[in-house]
Amino acid sequence: MTALIITALIWVGLHIGLAGTRLRDPIARRLGDQGFRTLFSVLSLAALFVLARSYAAAPYRGLWVAPDWLRWLLVLAMLPAFALFAGAVLSRNPTSLGPPIGPEWQPRGMVRITRHPMLCSFALWALVHIIGTGNAASLIFFGAFGVTALAGTTSIDAKLARRQPVLWRTLAAGTSIVPFGAILAGRNHFAPRELGWSVPILALGLWGGMLILHPLLFGMSPLPHV
Structure with missing residues (x-):
């Protein structure tokens, strides 16, 4: 269950703390909009994969x-x-x-x-x-x-x-x-x-x-x- 909680927090942090705040703007300026979207997509897919695996392994x-x-x-x-x-x-x-x-x-x-x-x-x-x-x-x-x-x-x-x-x-x-x-x-x-x-x-x-x-x-x- 601990792994699921940590991964869920990472998922929320990526979408709210990174993509959902002004923190996105300096990173996007450095990487470009397309570069930021690519990086964000890769990180999101990785987090989603681990989140799904953690959910499947979590006790009922x-x-x-x-x-x-x-x-x-x-x-x-x-x-x-x-x-x-x-x-x-x-x-x-x-x-x-x-x-x-x-x-x-x-x-x-x-x-x-x-x-x-x-x-x-x-x-x-x-x-x-x-x-x-x-x-x-x-x-x-x-x-x-x-x-x-x-x-x-x-x-x-x-x-x-x-x-x-x-x-x-x-x-x-x-x-x-x-x-x-x-x-x-x-x-x-x-x-x-x-x-x-x-x-x-x-x-x-x-x-x-x-x-x-x-x-x-x-x-x-x-x-x-x-």
Whole structure:
């Protein structure tokens, strides 16, 4: 368990302490943006590998048992998680990696729902697995991903505000971190046609595929009594 805790702290430290603070800026100036991304990717992959190995080797210490009705709800909760992921992949977003977007850009599609669909997807995925598994190792393992996802939202916002203040003002005025937050506050509106059919089709495909492949990939089914 000690190895898992240390590796989880390293993972969080890389994403919050290095990539998520102004410490990134002098390193990126020295290495260049691409050089920093390469270094960060290598370190992240190494940390992820060790984190997964430590999780697999950690002893089981049960904390709670999720009842069947809750497990069914958790299975259903993964559908919006996959929808957020699909929207992040298929929608152009100034908070994601890629070429800069001009200040004339306006929120559309998934960005109306949340300006951080990928990170919200990971945060929901982590929460679902923490509740569903109910053991100490899972709390540490999935908690590390949940913490970095949630912290990453404010970190990316601060970075965009420094680099593209005009674009950031547009984004902050018409979007939210919490899904549907800006829509419920009246600062935007839901436009499902902008999502098209590709987002729900990809989300359903990923959700159904994972239900089938989960026992093969991870040795257990997310469905109760299966």
